[in-house]
Amino acid sequence: MTVVPEIGQFALILALLMAATQCALPLIGAARGRQTWMELGSSAAQAQFFFVAVAFFCLAYSFITNDFSVLNVASNSNSLLPMNYRFAATWGSHEGSLVLWSLMLALWTVAVTLFSSRLPLEVRARVLGVMGFISVGFLLFMLTTSNPFVRLIPAAVEGKDLNPLLQDPGMIIHPPMLYMGYVGFSVAFAFAVAALIGGRLDATWARWSRPWTLAAWCFLTVGIALGSAWAYYELGWGGWWFWDPVENASFVPWLVGTALIHSLAVSEKRGSFKSWTVLLAISAFSLSLLGTFLVRSGVLTSVHAFATDPKRGVYLLSFLVVVIGGSLALYAWRARRVGLGGKFDLVSRESFLLSNNVLLVVAAASVLLGTLYPIFIDALGLGKLSVGPPYFNAVFVPLTALIAFMMGLGPVARWKRQSLPELAVRLRWAFAASVATALLLPFVIGEWKFKVSLGLLMATWIGTTVVLNLWRRIRVASSEQSIVKRFTSQSRSYYGMELAHMGVAVCIVGVTLVTGYEERQDVRMNVGDTATMAGYVLRFNGVKQVTGPNYTAVRGEVEMSRNGEFVRVMNPEKRSYTTTTESMTEPDIERRFTGDLYVQLGEPVSGGAWSMNIFYKPFVTWIWGGAALMALGGLLALTDRRYRVFGREPRRAAASQADEVKAAPERATATIEES
Amino acid sequence: MTKFFFPLILFIVLAVFLAIGLTRDPRAVPSPLIDKPAPAFALPLLSDPGQRFDSKEMRGQVWLLNAWASWCSPCRAEHPLFVKLSRSGVVPIYGLNYKDEREKALKWLRDLGDPYVATVSDTDGRLAIDYGLYGVPETFVIDRNGVIRYKHTGPITEEALQDKILPLVKELQK
């Protein structure tokens, strides 16, 4: 029995002290103009990170070395568990995942201390102060209700094992990515609150916030996509989204985060929407926190929910009230000071972006409404209700259609003023091409279905307008430049946007085609029987018993051929883990660009045969491919030269010159407003 | 500028609902059969499959119907309470053996005691579906007119007996 868990516990306490210092000193310092206090914020933040990291490593160490004298390790691990899953089990429980949360928060905080040299000291101090407050909340939560280092005396001889569903590479990467996203929105939140406290909210605020928000958004996009991809092959039915409350808890902040990055773009370029953007920045992180509450408090049933304890729910709700209530109260009090910003017409790129925001926020609100509705009805004593996929699909799909429509209009419209007839003229060929493709493509693929056509229309509309926009830009650019130069002179921020929008189109194609054309066969197979699916021929050759590190399995041998040629043997399995009674199915999937062949072993049936479920999922990987493109687009936009922090002072690009000029009428407007 | 207060107000309303939500159990499913006639049945007895028990025989009496199975561990935990209750003779208890094997069920009763006036076998679980059963154990209180007046999901506890079931039974027996 080592003393490592005690070190970890002590580290958490020290981290809490550092976080409290990081919160109090800079905030008071900024209020009182005390420079040294403000500067101490960074040191306190870095010290906090150090201690949280120590705590994390102590917990991970306990898992890796199978220290079953720690209750958390005994409940979630096992000596037969492979090393990589033993490490991942560090965050496989409620307590452990909170350590991960705190680590991520500390990481983002340190990043802010390292990359904020151009921020005025008071702004940085306030940002760190706000983030410190949140750190305090989580560390205190752990120390009072969810201590991961609680000892088990006498130590267990063997652990209860990690839930077999979590013994998968997905467990190693999905939670960290997801948490980087959730927690990353706290930076935008902190910037917003800092700006409200300081009373200074201008285009530069938006410029500072934007890269942080983009980074968080990229992580969250990847995190959600990974979760979906993991569920697809793990849960055995080839489903990739269930509108489960916990999934929704991550999707709602993502939708608001998307609205936020668009709104920040307008605030940065045009100085408009500032108070709305601030509200979105507060909301995105608030929704992350709400999600944390929903998952850990026991108010909702879900496959993903952690085991609960009423004390935890009460603490989290109180924390929510303080953080969200506090920031919204601050907003209510100070937002009016923020000012109006640039002028623009009823029809302009600004107003299209505003519509985009309205749509995204309504989508987020609808998903949230559906998720929370059962709680409302129960709280009012009106009984118990379920709100499931049929509701969410009915509401979300039409909204997506509207959003897709706007996505074609926004980037092509002019800032400030856009005439509708001109817009229609610009877009007519794109529209015609989209309609034609959407109507004809389903025939080519197989069968014409209305929903497929609609989905394809959305995707082709986005795709054609992206191409159209790029073509116009290249054409309009100075004719002195070579073609190549014209391409490279477009900003990364622009390419990022186009790539991300293409990602959305690709994702929509995936969703549309898999929902429209997926096939399923449930068959009974004797040895030697064949089944055909989508041009593949599957021949069942029986089953074999195999053993893994901590499980035994029945492995099916299925010869798979295509066009008469043997491709490979597929091995769907049914595993029995040594520590649990249920069996887990591991399908075998042949993944191709145009579709997946998904084979799952069922049950033994009469006559020595086995039941098998065979699925064909056309274009399903495009769903996650699209998400990857979105994240790449965000990353590209993030590296735009405006945001370069290292090296020389960034060259005064045309963009910032334009800012100067656009700021001129804005400054004039602002003066008139204030007088 | 009251529009800026709108998000705060919305949040406060939400927080109130969530606070109330914390006091509820999202997995507890209220039965729609309360105050509705208990589904009639005539099923073979566990002790003698040749004979049947018809629920219509119970008209005019208040009785408890307890669903159990030998493979169910919470049933084992609540069983002594039923044994005690049957000895007090306050109310007749009938058993519904859910998706079980006859031999195992009989042995279970031999080992733990048989508080039931009679037990019927629901081997395929069809009657259970009619009663809106979704797990065992579950217990129903049925009145003189054959109407379900109360359903207890999960193993009964001493508190549930004293605070809810027995007072209701006394009330119905008047």
Added chain:
Amino acid sequence: MRRFLLVPALLLLLLWPVAIAAKEAQPLADDPVLELRVMALAENLRCLVCQNETVAGSNSDLAADLRQQIREQMKAGKSDQEINTFMTDRYGDFVLFLPPVKMTTYLLWFGPFLLLAAGFVVQYVYLKRRRDRASEQPLSETEQKRVETLLRDG
């Protein structure tokens, strides 16, 4: 007599290899077409013993029993609506993943649409008021030209 038996014997001999060759796997369900309908309905019902799974997807005994019930009722000619009512009579509205449209769910069903309409109305009103309020100071000739060039480039 032997000649009479010759033809069937020959046929049997000819067809024998075909008979013992690996055959096409049979569908698991007795009636695959019905099964599709069963699963479609089961997909919208909650499995009460599992956390948030559907009756179609769950491996539990109760789910299997309920699927059997659905199968039998469909064979007996019951409509989807009748089967759903059968389920809600016994388990309540909680068992349906598609919430019914009742007084208590008006907000749920009409909420998003109302919110969207409200959003656009507010946007329109806000933009109109904003345009009427803000006024610009005129720019100089060169500033105006520069602004136009930059705006054109987006």
